[in-house]
Amino acid sequence: MDERAKSGLLMFGAWCALAYLATVFGGWGLVAGFLPATPPSADAEQILALYQADHTRIRIGMLILMFAALVFIPFAATTTHFIAEVERGAGMLTYTFLLGAAGNMLLTFYPAIWWLVAAFRPERAAELIYLMNDMAWLQFLGGISMYLAMPMAISIAALLDRRPDAPFPRWCGYANIWLAVMILPDQLLFFFHEGPFAWNGLFGLWVPVVVFSGFFLVNFYVLRKAILRDRQRVALA
Secondary structure, three states: OOHHHHHHHHHHHHHHHHHHHHHHHHHHHHHOOOOOOOOOOOOHHHHHHHHHHHHHHHHHHHHHHHHHHHHHHHHHHHHHHHHHHHHOOOOHHHHHHHHHHHHHHHHHHHHHHHHHHHHHOOOOOHHHHHHHHHHHHHHHHHOOOOOOHHHHHHHHHHHHOOOOOOOOOHHHHHHHHHHHHHHHHHHHHHHOOOOOOOOOOHHHHHHHHHHHHHHHHHHHHHHHHHHHHHHHHHHHO
């Protein structure tokens, strides 16, 4: 593969960061209507009524969300490529990021399946719909442990790379550390049905949404810049 084609594929992967965010929030938030979130304090009959009223809309939104898992893969591949460059070959950080990316892909895809199952037969018993709704929300917003491998790997790669033209500059490393730390209070959503730590609250939903988006925006910026710099270097060679 020539350098031009390789650079084009890497740039496509970088732009998939923004496409991923658009697909996630378009399907989950806009089409399915799950942003703002349904409150965990709602009872089974309220949740059942929601699915009975909007089951087609929810199914369409979840299909879009499932495709977001596919859109995410080229971004993960591009980022993995540059981490491997930092390590001068695939090493521990490369595989850490790659496995964290696989976890994020699963945590995009499988909550959508739970929501789809709940909406597939809205005539089911209210308690069953209620259970599937809880499973989806708790996985989707609470399953950050695997996701955290991604900002951790990038931050360490950035802080260890001393080159002046490093693909992940030091500020990117510190930004990824803060993005990882700021999402940690999200884990309290497993203990609250109401308030700022519930899955529809400030720290259960809104801070994680902003921080999660920030991860993709920051790393899209540095990846795009690194690809353009490499293109310029090849053109001058």
